[in-house]
Amino acid sequence: MNILLKKISGVLLFVLLSAKFTFAQKTDMLPVTKHIDSTKVFALDDLQLMVFRYHPIIKQAALLSESARAKVLQSLGYFDPELKAGFSRKLFGNTEYYNRWNNELKIPLWLAGADLKVGYERNVGTYVNPESRTNGEGLSAIGLSIPLGQGLIIDARRSTLRQSKIMVQYAEADQLKQINSAWYSIVKDYWNWYYTHKQFELVNEGLDLAQRRFKALSAQTLIGDKPGIDSVEAYITVQERIIQKEKTAIELQNARLILSNHLWNEAGNPLELPADALPQSMVNKAARPNSQLLDSLLGQAANQHPEILKLRSKGEQLAVEKSYRQEMLKPKLNVIGNLISSRTGFNSNVPGYYDFNWSNYKVGVELAFPLFLRAERGKLREVKIKQQELDYDLQQSGREIRNQVMASYNDLSAYAAQLAVQLKSIENQQVLVNGENQKFNLGESTLFLINSRETKLIEMKIKQESMVAGYQKALAELYYKAGTRAVLN
Numbered sequence: 001m002n003i004l005l006k007k008i009s010g011v012l013l014f015v016l017l018s019a020k021f022t023f024a025q026k027t028d029m030l031p032v033t034k035h036i037d038s039t040k041v042f043a044l045d046d047l048q049l050m051v052f053r054y055h056p057i058i059k060q061a062a063l064l065s066e067s068a069r070a071k072v073l074q075s076l077g078y079f080d081p082e083l084k085a086g087f088s089r090k091l092f093g094n095t096e097y098y099n100r101w102n103n104e105l106k107i108p109l110w111l112a113g114a115d116l117k118v119g120y121e122r123n124v125g126t127y128v129n130p131e132s133r134t135n136g137e138g139l140s141a142i143g144l145s146i147p148l149g150q151g152l153i154i155d156a157r158r159s160t161l162r163q164s165k166i167m168v169q170y171a172e173a174d175q176l177k178q179i180n181s182a183w184y185s186i187v188k189d190y191w192n193w194y195y196t197h198k199q200f201e202l203v204n205e206g207l208d209l210a211q212r213r214f215k216a217l218s219a220q221t222l223i224g225d226k227p228g229i230d231s232v233e234a235y236i237t238v239q240e241r242i243i244q245k246e247k248t249a250i251e252l253q254n255a256r257l258i259l260s261n262h263l264w265n266e267a268g269n270p271l272e273l274p275a276d277a278l279p280q281s282m283v284n285k286a287a288r289p290n291s292q293l294l295d296s297l298l299g300q301a302a303n304q305h306p307e308i309l310k311l312r313s314k315g316e317q318l319a320v321e322k323s324y325r326q327e328m329l330k331p332k333l334n335v336i337g338n339l340i341s342s343r344t345g346f347n348s349n350v351p352g353y354y355d356f357n358w359s360n361y362k363v364g365v366e367l368a369f370p371l372f373l374r375a376e377r378g379k380l381r382e383v384k385i386k387q388q389e390l391d392y393d394l395q396q397s398g399r400e401i402r403n404q405v406m407a408s409y410n411d412l413s414a415y416a417a418q419l420a421v422q423l424k425s426i427e428n429q430q431v432l433v434n435g436e437n438q439k440f441n442l443g444e445s446t447l448f449l450i451n452s453r454e455t456k457l458i459e460m461k462i463k464q465e466s467m468v469a470g471y472q473k474a475l476a477e478l479y480y481k482a483g484t485r486a487v488l489n
Contacts, residue, residue, distance in 0.1 A: 042273065043280040044190055045488040047262070051186055054264040061178040068164070068171035075164040078157035081107045090125070098125035101138070113155040115145040117338065135342065141362065143338030150330040159324040163317045170313035176483075177306035184480040186262045188473050189255075194279040195469035196255040199462050200248045206458040207241040210451075214238050217447070230447050237451050282468050288416040289478075294409045297482035301401050305483030308401070311394045318387050325380040331369035338362045401481065408478040415471040422464045429457045 052058055084104045090097035104119040122138030123129075147155070214234040220226040256273050263271035302308070339361050342354040353359065370376070433453045439445035479486045 040274070040276055040278050041280055042277045044187070047186065047190055047259075048183075048488055050264070051183065051262055054266060054268070055182070055186075055262060056264065056268070057182045058179055061175045061182070064171040064175040064178070065168060068168040072161070072164045072168060075157075075161040078160065079108045079110065081105060096125045097127045098123070100125075100128070108157065110158065113147050113151040113158065116143075117145060118142050119338075120344070137342055137344055139340050140343050141338040141340045142356070143336065143362070145334060145336045147332070147334050149333035150327060151332075151334075152327075152330075154320075154324050154327050156324070159320055162320045166313050166317045166320065170310055170317070173306045173309035173313060177310070180306065180480055180483065180485060183485055184476055187476040189259045189262065190279070191469040191472045191476075193252075193255040193259045193273075194282075194472075195465055196248065196252040197279050198465035198468075200245070200252045202458055202461050202465070203241065203245050203248045206454065207238065207245050209454065210234065210238045210241050213447075213450075233447050233451070282472075288420075289409060289412050294406070297405055297409075297478065297484075298402060300484055301405050301482040302398065305401055307397055307483070308394070311390060311397060315387070315390050315394070318383055318390060322380065322383045322387065325376065325383050328376045329373055329380070332367065334366040336362075336364040336366070401483070404481040405478065408474060408481045412471065412474040412478055415467055415474050419464065419467045419471060422460065422467055426457070426460050426464060429453070429460055433457050 082105070084106070085102070087101045089099045099122070101122045102119070103121070104117060107116040107118075109116055119141045120138055121132075121134060121141070122136075123132045123134050124136060146152075214231065214237075217226050217231050217234045221228050221231045256275070256277075260271065260273045263273060265271055339356045339358075341350060341356045341360060343350045343356070433450070436445050436450050436453050440447065440450055475486060
């Protein structure tokens, strides 16, 4: 009688739990990935190809160097030839007081800060100053304006042009820094997606195991081989893993959305990462980095790090500014000389004593010198102080960058060592799970121990994938701290 009641209660319990289990299956609409389709794999190099072609931040960073080149073009404007012309006339009471027409073409020269001038003037009239009066044909002139003191070595326009060219290098370094920073952030988002995807797969596999075990135990309960309490415990495990699956599914969906922020097409429209997209497979989980990689990246950081390049460009700019400020301490001494002629055309017939020769000229000298030079000396001192600050900044930045590279390398080495241990631990845990299953089949173990060891195995595999993602992030950080990017195959 007791055996019959036990079987009836077992049947009722199985029917009840099966109904709940069927309902849980119907409400679980998330896909389960069992076979890897290579056409759905979205690898990191695929992401890199899309990012560097279409990402707005990468395109925006490219504008930095374009803006700097535009400033160089503006600076070149100081060396553009300039044409000036002026005409004035006064006529009153049938008397022409003056009739002036002055034209000048000034061509700035790089050498010695000189200006080449070609001019024509015609000044006639009753009341024109005799020193500027010309004949009816006017006079032509060609000459130079040369600064022999201040401005001979370097002047404002040459200083501006040199500094603007240096700022192109600064902008290119800043552009590289922004691109590296954006790519580092994108790589971290990719490996976050990788981890959440692997976590979801492992939790889903654990749910499949729990569902199969529940079905098997329920069948054994019906024939009286297993107690009904085992079916209840098995179903509780199914419920726990369904909850865990729902949680990881949301995490995977959010990680997919975050990664989609970096996906754009050629037309500039945003793209969404497909729900069935798969991350690349990491067969070789992590390799212990060698010392040659560290030496190479330290050399890269010391010579080509964007921050170092920016500081060096700033130093070159200050060197030009210092040279200009030192030049400003000299007195102004400008010499102006022009040869003049009454020739108004190349084919004009002009007597020799009215043509261009050393007997027909205009010369002038300008001299100016501030007595105390306080403004100039103050600006020069300011530039020297900025140079000292820059030297200290360069020294400190170089040391910080070196230590950051070494710290990232240490993190990478730690991840590699931990992964090696984790792989061994998973193998050992798998042995324990297999052994516990064998003992349970022989009636020498309990379902609680199987579930505990199996749950521990799943957690260890999830931790392993977390370490793999952490290793890849640490690898990306190592290159980022060195001021460069890892070359992807």
